[in-house]
Amino acid sequence: NKRPAANAIISPDFKFEDMGIGGLDAEFSTIFRRAFASRIFPPGLIEKLGIMHVKGMLLYGPPGTGKTLIARQIGKMLNAREPKIINGPEVLNKYVGQSEENIRKLFADAEKEYKEKGDESGLHIIIFDELDAVCKQRGSGAGGGTGVGDSVVNQLLSKLDGVDQLNNILLIGMTNRKDMIDDALLRPGRLEVQIEISLPDETGRGQILKIHTSKMKENKVMGEDVNLVELAALTKNFSGAELSGLVKSATSFAFARNIKVGTMAGVSEEVVNMKVDRNDFLNALNEVKPAFGADDEELQ
Numbered sequence: 001n002k003r004p005a006a007n008a009i010i011s012p013d014f015k016f017e018d019m020g021i022g023g024l025d026a027e028f029s030t031i032f033r034r035a036f037a038s039r040i041f042p043p044g045l046i047e048k049l050g051i052m053h054v055k056g057m058l059l060y061g062p063p064g065t066g067k068t069l070i071a072r073q074i075g076k077m078l079n080a081r082e083p084k085i086i087n088g089p090e091v092l093n094k095y096v097g098q099s100e101e102n103i104r105k106l107f108a109d110a111e112k113e114y115k116e117k118g119d120e121s122g123l124h125i126i127i128f129d130e131l132d133a134v135c136k137q138r139g140s141g142a143g144g145g146t147g148v149g150d151s152v153v154n155q156l157l158s159k160l161d162g163v164d165q166l167n168n169i170l171l172i173g174m175t176n177r178k179d180m181i182d183d184a185l186l187r188p189g190r191l192e193v194q195i196e197i198s199l200p201d202e203t204g205r206g207q208i209l210k211i212h213t214s215k216m217k218e219n220k221v222m223g224e225d226v227n228l229v230e231l232a233a234l235t236k237n238f239s240g241a242e243l244s245g246l247v248k249s250a251t252s253f254a255f256a257r258n259i260k261v262g263t264m265a266g267v268s269e270e271v272v273n274m275k276v277d278r279n280d281f282l283n284a285l286n287e288v289k290p291a292f293g294a295d296d297e298e299l300q
C-alpha cells in the first residue's frame with residue numbers, strides 16, 4: 001500500500017500550545033487545512049480524491065507578524081526536514097551572476113532524496129523570504145534593471161512546474177507586498193495558497209505577550225503588578241516581533257533599575273533577585289514603538 005504523501009506524519013511530541021504562536025489560530029488552521037493536511041491523509045486517499053499536494057504557498061502581511069514562525073512550526077509538526085531559508089535581496093545582491101545556481105541548489109537535496117526514496121522521502125520546506133525583491137526586477141531587464149530577478153523568477157517557475165514529479169517539496173514565499181508578486185507565481189500549481197497574516201488584534205497581542213513573558217513568569221521574575229490585559233490594550237499596532245522587543249526592553253529597564261553604578265563588574269544580589277514590573281513595561285512603551293503608526297486609526 002504505497003503512501004502517496006511525502007511521508008509526513010504529525011510528530012508524536014507535537015503540542016499546539018508549545019508552538020509559541022499567538023493570535024493566529026484561524027490562520028494556522030487554514031494554512032494547515034489548505035496546504036498541509038493532504039500530507040497526513042491515510043494511504044490511498046489522495047489518489048481516491050484525484051488531487052495533488054499543494055507545492056507552494058504565499059504568506060503575506062506586515063513584517064514581524066509570525067510568517068516565518070508559522071512556516072517553521074508546521075514543518076516541525078510534520079517532521080519535515082529543517083527548512084531552507086533564502087531571502088530575495090540576498091539572492092539579488094550577494095549572488096549576482098549565480099542566482100540560478102543558488103535556486104537550483106535550494107531544491108537539490110529534496111530532488112536527491114526523492115530520487116532515492118520516492119514517496120518515502122521526508123517533506124522539504126523551502127522558505128523564500130522577501131520574495132517581492134526578486135519580482136520587482138522581472139521584466140525590467142531592458143529598462144536598466146539587472147535582469148537577475150527575471151532569471152530567479154523563471155527558475156523558480158520551472159522548479160515549481162517541475163516539482164509535479166516531486167511529492168516532497170513545499171515552497172513558502174513570504175512578502176509584505178503581495179501586489180508586487182508576479183502573477184505567474186500565483187497560478188494554480190505554483191504558490192496557489194495565499195494567506196494573509198496581519199497585525200494581531202488585542203486578544204492576539206495578549207496571547208503573544210503571554211508567550212514572551214512565560215519564562216519570566218515561570219521563574220517568578222515577573223512583578224505581580226504586571227497585567228498583560230492592560231499591556232495588550234496599550235500596544236495597538238504592535239507586531240509580534242515588536243511585542244517581543246517590548247518585553248526585552250522592559251527587562252533592560254528592570255536590570256538598569258537594579259544595577260548599582262560602580263558595581264558593574266560584579267553582579268549584585270539585587271540583580272539576581274530582580275523582577276520586571278509594571279513600571280518597566282510602561283518605560284518600555286515609551287521606547288519601543290510600532291512601525292505602523294500608532295496614531296493611524298485605520299490600522300488595527
Ligand code: ATP
Pocket residue numbers: 020021022023024062063064065066067068069070129174175176208211239240241242244
Ligand atoms: P518578516 O516579514 O520580517 O520576515 P515574519 O512575519 O516572518 O517577519 P517572524 O520572523 O515570524 O516574522 O517573527 C519574528 C519574531 O517575532 C518571532 O521569532 C517571534 O519571536 C516574534 N513573533 C512574531 N509574531 C509572533 C506571534 N504571532 N506569536 C508569537 N511570537 C511572534
